[in-house]
Amino acid sequence: MSGPFLLRARQRPFLLRGAAHSRTRKDSAMPYRPRELVVRAREAASLLLATLRRDEMVARFLDLYAAQYRRPGRADQPGLYREQMETIRREAVLAMVLRIEAALPARLKVSVSVRGAKRPQKKKKGKKSARARPANRKASLDLVIPFLDLFREEFFVALGQALDWTDSDAQEFWHDLELYEKLTGREPRHPTGRAARTAAASGPFVDRVALLLDPSLMEQARRAAGQFQTELNGAADRVLRKTFTRRRI
Numbered sequence: 001m002s003g004p005f006l007l008r009a010r011q012r013p014f015l016l017r018g019a020a021h022s023r024t025r026k027d028s029a030m031p032y033r034p035r036e037l038v039v040r041a042r043e044a045a046s047l048l049l050a051t052l053r054r055d056e057m058v059a060r061f062l063d064l065y066a067a068q069y070r071r072p073g074r075a076d077q078p079g080l081y082r083e084q085m086e087t088i089r090r091e092a093v094l095a096m097v098l099r100i101e102a103a104l105p106a107r108l109k110v111s112v113s114v115r116g117a118k119r120p121q122k123k124k125k126g127k128k129s130a131r132a133r134p135a136n137r138k139a140s141l142d143l144v145i146p147f148l149d150l151f152r153e154e155f156f157v158a159l160g161q162a163l164d165w166t167d168s169d170a171q172e173f174w175h176d177l178e179l180y181e182k183l184t185g186r187e188p189r190h191p192t193g194r195a196a197r198t199a200a201a202s203g204p205f206v207d208r209v210a211l212l213l214d215p216s217l218m219e220q221a222r223r224a225a226g227q228f229q230t231e232l233n234g235a236a237d238r239v240l241r242k243t244f245t246r247r248r249i
Helices: 003-011 034-054 057-069 078-108 135-139 147-162 167-184 192-200 204-213 216-244
Strands: none
Touching: 003 167, 034 078, 034 147, 034 216, 057 078, 057 147, 057 216, 078 167, 078 204, 078 216, 135 147, 147 167, 204 216
16 A cells, blocks of 8 residues: 555555556646545545435345245345345445446546556558657656546545445455456456347346345346346446536535
């Protein structure tokens, strides 16, 4: 843990993500002042949790599944229902956070550089292609600590405070979020044909929720979890849209 993340960790009752993963270009124009970005980040975390709570999204999902497929519900097995509620709500937070993180670069209008990635080289056309690139071109691609990290840091601090995280809770959340990112990154970004029809019923959220929901009928549970993830994605999009379109005084 380094830089501002280390400073924040010393001031908070829980640890933040161990290192910054993103970088932006020096010539990226930022549409928000740092203080305004902090306010919006904390508001996004608050809105995310409020949306889940106010709309009772997880409870409604569990109740609809039990009614549609005639499975045990809150009245039949209250203990199991409470356990499912708690664990699936955590998975829902992970899914919504992942959705928001993926949309941040576009919302903040910054360029993101992937470490170790190489641009495809174009075929040479005569002698002109052999001309050296100007030195200032390389300088313009120098990387700095981005506003993305500022937003993420404040977002996760607010999220952890609202959920009353301990250090252990935070570490478990980062581990699961990184697992989500890794597994989601293996899926095709723009599926077509049959892949497009089954995309909503695949991925880490779908697999984990289906196992929690109804392990004896996995395919049925996976389809239901896929539909729920689509609903969560829409809710996360609305949270971010509301956060960045609201005018500030």
